[in-house]
Amino acid sequence: MINVIREPLIFEISSPGKTAFKVPVLDVPEKKELLAGLPLRADIEGFPEVSETEITRHFTRLSQTNYCVDLGIYPLGSCTMKYNPKINEKVASLPGFTQAHPLAPEELVQGNLELMKTLEKLLLEITGMDAITLQPAAGAHGELTGMMLIRAYHQAQGNPRKYVLIPDSAHGTNPSSAHLCGYTVKEIKSNERGTVSVDDLAREMNEEVAALMLTNPNTLGVFESDICQIAELVHSKGGFLYMDGANLNALAGITRPGDLKVDVMHLNLHKTFSTPHGGGGPGSGPVAVKKILEPFLPVPVIEEIGGTYYLNYDRPQTIGRVRSFYGQFLVALKALAYILSLGPEGIKEMAETAVLNSNYIRKNLEGLYELKYDTPTLHECVFSDKYQREYGVTNLDISKRLLDYGLHPPTMSFPLIVHGALMIEPTETESRRDLDLFIEAMKAIAREAKENPDLLRTAPHITYVRRLDEVQAARNPILRWEK
Amino acid sequence: MYPENFYYSQDHEWLKVEGEEAVLGITDFAQKQLGDIIYVDLPVVGKTVEAHQTLTTVESVKSVSDVYSPVAGEVIEVNQQLIQTPELINRDPHGEGWILKLRLKDKSELNNLMRAADYEKYLEGLEH
Numbered sequence: 001m002i003n004v005i006r007e008p009l010i011f012e013i014s015s016p017g018k019t020a021f022k023v024p025v026l027d028v029p030e031k032k033e034l035l036a037g038l039p040l041r042a043d044i045e046g047f048p049e050v051s052e053t054e055i056t057r058h059f060t061r062l063s064q065t066n067y068c069v070d071l072g073i074y075p076l077g078s079c080t081m082k083y084n085p086k087i088n089e090k091v092a093s094l095p096g097f098t099q100a101h102p103l104a105p106e107e108l109v110q111g112n113l114e115l116m117k118t119l120e121k122l123l124l125e126i127t128g129m130d131a132i133t134l135q136p137a138a139g140a141h142g143e144l145t146g147m148m149l150i151r152a153y154h155q156a157q158g159n160p161r162k163y164v165l166i167p168d169s170a171h172g173t174n175p176s177s178a179h180l181c182g183y184t185v186k187e188i189k190s191n192e193r194g195t196v197s198v199d200d201l202a203r204e205m206n207e208e209v210a211a212l213m214l215t216n217p218n219t220l221g222v223f224e225s226d227i228c229q230i231a232e233l234v235h236s237k238g239g240f241l242y243m244d245g246a247n248l249n250a251l252a253g254i255t256r257p258g259d260l261k262v263d264v265m266h267l268n269l270h271k272t273f274s275t276p277h278g279g280g281g282p283g284s285g286p287v288a289v290k291k292i293l294e295p296f297l298p299v300p301v302i303e304e305i306g307g308t309y310y311l312n313y314d315r316p317q318t319i320g321r322v323r324s325f326y327g328q329f330l331v332a333l334k335a336l337a338y339i340l341s342l343g344p345e346g347i348k349e350m351a352e353t354a355v356l357n358s359n360y361i362r363k364n365l366e367g368l369y370e371l372k373y374d375t376p377t378l379h380e381c382v383f384s385d386k387y388q389r390e391y392g393v394t395n396l397d398i399s400k401r402l403l404d405y406g407l408h409p410p411t412m413s414f415p416l417i418v419h420g421a422l423m424i425e426p427t428e429t430e431s432r433r434d435l436d437l438f439i440e441a442m443k444a445i446a447r448e449a450k451e452n453p454d455l456l457r458t459a460p461h462i463t464y465v466r467r468l469d470e471v472q473a474a475r476n477p478i479l480r481w482e483k
Numbered sequence: 484m485y486p487e488n489f490y491y492s493q494d495h496e497w498l499k500v501e502g503e504e505a506v507l508g509i510t511d512f513a514q515k516q517l518g519d520i521i522y523v524d525l526p527v528v529g530k531t532v533e534a535h536q537t538l539t540t541v542e543s544v545k546s547v548s549d550v551y552s553p554v555a556g557e558v559i560e561v562n563q564q565l566i567q568t569p570e571l572i573n574r575d576p577h578g579e580g581w582i583l584k585l586r587l588k589d590k591s592e593l594n595n596l597m598r599a600a601d602y603e604k605y606l607e608g609l610e611h
Contacts, residue, residue: 172547413545419516470544474521475569 006464007061011481014048020055046483065464067408073434077380077411077423078171078219080249080271081278087341088274088334097333102325106310113309116326117302119336123267126339126347127245128258129288133297135327139246142266142285143177143213145298148319149264149289150211150240151181152296156317161210161239167196169220169415171244174213183210190417194220194373198229205237215244216260217251219415219423221358221377231261240264240293248272249427250355250379253348264289273335284331298322353428354379357435361424364439368446372418380425382418388449393456395420398445400467401459405441484511484603486577490593491602492553497577498585500593504559508581509541509550509572512606517543520569523582525561532556534592539582541572554592556585
């Protein structure tokens with residue numbers, strides 16, 4: 001990073017009268033009366049006035065303080081921040097896609113509809129499900145859509161039911177989605193392996209439970225190996241098994257949620273299928289279902305008759321629209337490009353490499369950082385700061401120190417069942433060399449925690465800004481510039 | 484550390500019983516786990532809960548956590564101070580950082596809770 005001098009705010013660069021453009025002098029009479037009565041703003045108080053060079057350099061300098069997947073590893077567990085292949089962007093920026101009008105008649109966009117249908121078929125093959133909608137705008141929106149489908153089904157049977165069961169290791173969005181659908185959430189405890197306690201589930205499962213929402217592999221990176229028994233238990237009381245597919249990159253090409261008796265799931269195209277997210281977005285959260293839930297899917301549904309594609313809105317039991325137009329079309333294209341460029345063998349290799357990379361890190365760091373659950377893990381592993389707390393060093397200090405090594409820290413303090421958690425997910429896109437850089441930094445930090453804990457407690461030292469006051473920022477955020 | 488006259492739950496809430504009413508807060512252990520608390524979503528007075536149902540949520544720099552009611556009851560008062568100064572929970576979890584007052588539905592439910600010595604033993608178990 002090249003930042004020695006703090007970049008001023010754009011307001012601080014501003015001085016009155018500076019502009020980045022010059023309008024030619026009017027060569028016709030001015031007719032101000034044409035604008036009479038219109039609510040026009042004369043000026044905006046405090047609006048920055050800068051020249052073109054100043055504005056260009058200001059934002060370029062700011063962009064250089066940023067960290068991104070093109071610069072290095074982004075090991076945010078549970079977020080799956082993987083590299084976004086450039087071929088995806090190239091494909092999605094072809095004018096036939098970017099210039100297509102969302103209201104164009106179907107006969108003029110047959111190619112685009114065909115590609116959406118192709119992606120649907122490929123995702124169904126990967127998940128082993130029966131039907132799918134590409135509409136939801138991201139993962140949590142997918143969860144909400146999935147829960148709406150479940151509610152619609154139960155409602156059609158005469159009783160929407162009351163409860164949704166969610167393990168204590170779930171993504172925080174799961175309870176919110178269930179709650180928004182009018183369900184009361186009941187928590188299922190994890191057992192000593194860090195997986196769902198089947199006994200606890202059996203106690204809570206009854207005919208008032210609409211569904212179990214399960215993340216598999218779960219947020220510890222552990223495969224829920226009792227999933228078939230869990231599915232049977234949920235189905236025996238007429239409930240549905242919802243699978244949060246956020247961690248699908250550990251399973252794709254190896255096993256299929258549909259074969260594990262999952263009834264409804266969402267996929268994160270912006271994670272598993274390599275499209276950008278976290279500021280580079282937008283996301284995309286298709287929802288795949290078994291036949292039993294198909295009638296309730298959102299409209300429109302893409303259908304094909306004799307090689308001609310059309311959008312079907314005539315679906316009497318549909319939950320309606322969940323998104324304007326047809327979802328994130330360009331994101332869907334990028335995911336399609338990724339799947340086709342990998343091919344069936346490549347998809348499998350993606351999952352295998354994601355698991356291998358995570359275990360390579362785990363193996364190299366175990367002993368230096370505590371593993372609360374020593375159950376074998378797949379695509380991510382969760383350490384804690386327990387050994388470092390002895391020296392008064394927390395997961396926050398470790399994360400801040402990683403910034404000094406030029407690396408993005410892992411996810412912190414999640415999942416909640418691990419105190420002081422450091423949740424690491426390298427994904428398949430990291431090379432051995434990049435993994436080693438991360439491992440060496442973590443090893444050095446473990447040494448520093450022992451020998452010079454203050455170095456960690458005051459980190460970061462060489463970044464653009466030093467440690468921020470997170471408590472003040474949360475309690476009294478200053479969101480507007482004032483003179 | 485943990486007041487003798489309080490009752491404690493496995494989810495780290497404490498109850499200080501006064502007749503048919505009880506003051507509720509979260510324990511010192513809980514506030515340490517959560518870290519700096521930045522917001523408390525206080526419930527409305529009059530809300531009724533069964534044992535183990537969610538009373539309110541507490542947000543810290545690390546996470547958002549539910550506060551469960553260890554027993555059944557009705558919320559009769561909330562600690563308005565927490566709106567402006569949620570850090571009271573960090574500063575004085577067993578005193579000024581109280582969250583709300585409950586009217587108890589069934590005092591015999593208190594028998595299901597731990598006393599200070601048992602709670603301290605329970606915490607030791609969690610450390611390992």
